[in-house]
Amino acid sequence: AAYRVIFMLMFLPLFASIAVLPRVSRAYAGHSRDELSVLYTRSLRFAVLVGMPSVLGLWLIAPGLILGLFGPDFEDSIWLLRLLAPLFLLECLRSLIAAFLTGCDLQAARTRSEWLSAGVNLVGNAVLISTLGMVGAAIATVAAELTLVVLMAQRLGSLLGWPAIGSRIMLGGMACAAFWVPLTFFVTLPLIATVPVAVVLYLAVLLSFRQIRQNEAWLVIQAFGR
Numbered sequence: 001a002a003y004r005v006i007f008m009l010m011f012l013p014l015f016a017s018i019a020v021l022p023r024v025s026r027a028y029a030g031h032s033r034d035e036l037s038v039l040y041t042r043s044l045r046f047a048v049l050v051g052m053p054s055v056l057g058l059w060l061i062a063p064g065l066i067l068g069l070f071g072p073d074f075e076d077s078i079w080l081l082r083l084l085a086p087l088f089l090l091e092c093l094r095s096l097i098a099a100f101l102t103g104c105d106l107q108a109a110r111t112r113s114e115w116l117s118a119g120v121n122l123v124g125n126a127v128l129i130s131t132l133g134m135v136g137a138a139i140a141t142v143a144a145e146l147t148l149v150v151l152m153a154q155r156l157g158s159l160l161g162w163p164a165i166g167s168r169i170m171l172g173g174m175a176c177a178a179f180w181v182p183l184t185f186f187v188t189l190p191l192i193a194t195v196p197v198a199v200v201l202y203l204a205v206l207l208s209f210r211q212i213r214q215n216e217a218w219l220v221i222q223a224f225g226r
Contacts, residue, residue, distance in 0.1 A: 001070045002080035002138070009054070010091045013047070017095035024103030033160075036104070040156075041163040042219070043096045048165055049216060051089030052172040053202045056180045058085035060198065064191035076134075083138040090145040097152045100160070109155035117148035171212060175205040 020043055027035045058065075062081045066074055101110040121144035128136025153162070179201035183194060206212050 001066055001074040001077040002084050005058075005065065005069070005081055006084045006087050009088050013051075013088075013092040013095040016047075016092070017099035020096065021099045021103050024100050028104045036100075037160050037163075040100055040160050041165065042215075043100075044093060044163045044165050045168045046216060047092035047096055048089075048168045049172050049206070049212075051092040052169070053176050053179070053198070054088045055085045056176045057195070057198055058082070058088065060180060060183055061191055061194055064194070068191060080134055080138050083135065084142065086142050087145055090142070090149050093149050094145065094152065097149065097156055100156055101152060104156070104159055106155060106159070110152060113148055113151035113155060116151055117144045120144045120147045167211065171206065171209050175202050178202065178205040 020039070023039060024036065027039065059082045062078045062085075066078045066081060070077065098110055101107065121140055124140025124143050125137055128140050130136075132139065179198040182201075183189065183198060189197060207217060
């Protein structure tokens with residue numbers, strides 16, 4: 001049950017990577033290194049700002065989501081979903097980095113990274129399933145995906161360097177705390193209300209930062225304006 005939820009959500013980053021790939025290929029073919037670097041940084045910043053609240057949101061609504069979709073027989077999947085929640089953020093990053101590797105003619109580097117990640121997954125499953133069961137499988141999956149993100153970022157770093165996303169991690173973390181803390185420790189809401197309240201609190205805090213208003217928010221407004 002937990003894997004099904006994560007599997008469906010992971011289609012969203014895939015669509016985002018498909019959308020950005022033509023721009024990456026065009027910039028690379030035109031030898032626009034500066035444009036590539038800017039696009040890379042902006043893409044990963046958006047991925048962080050979307051992925052971080054999604055991870056904490058899944059952690060928050062896991063009980064209601066699992067029980068509501070699958071029933072009480074799947075109660076054990078609640079903690080598995082919480083363990084697998086970081087996969088969504090990692091998939092947001094992985095999909096975009098993979099699109100940049102493909103668009104920059106670094107498919108071989110991407111493939112090598114994927115093989116190494118598969119090896120980590122196999123070893124992790126062999127060691128952890130025998131000791132931790134399904135929890136071990138979830139941990140191995142997250143570890144393999146994290147390995148893949150790091151390896152691919154390193155491969156792309158030789159061309160575009162490391163993107164400056166630290167500020168978005170910090171701002172996104174503060175905005176996440178604005179909904180996660182009150183909804184976890186102080187307020188109990190039904191699932192249908194928890195999600196919109198969390199989204200409103202997250203966006204309200206995020207938009208209070210001038211950096212977000214002048215960059216990410218302005219880009220979104222421009223996109224809708226077109």
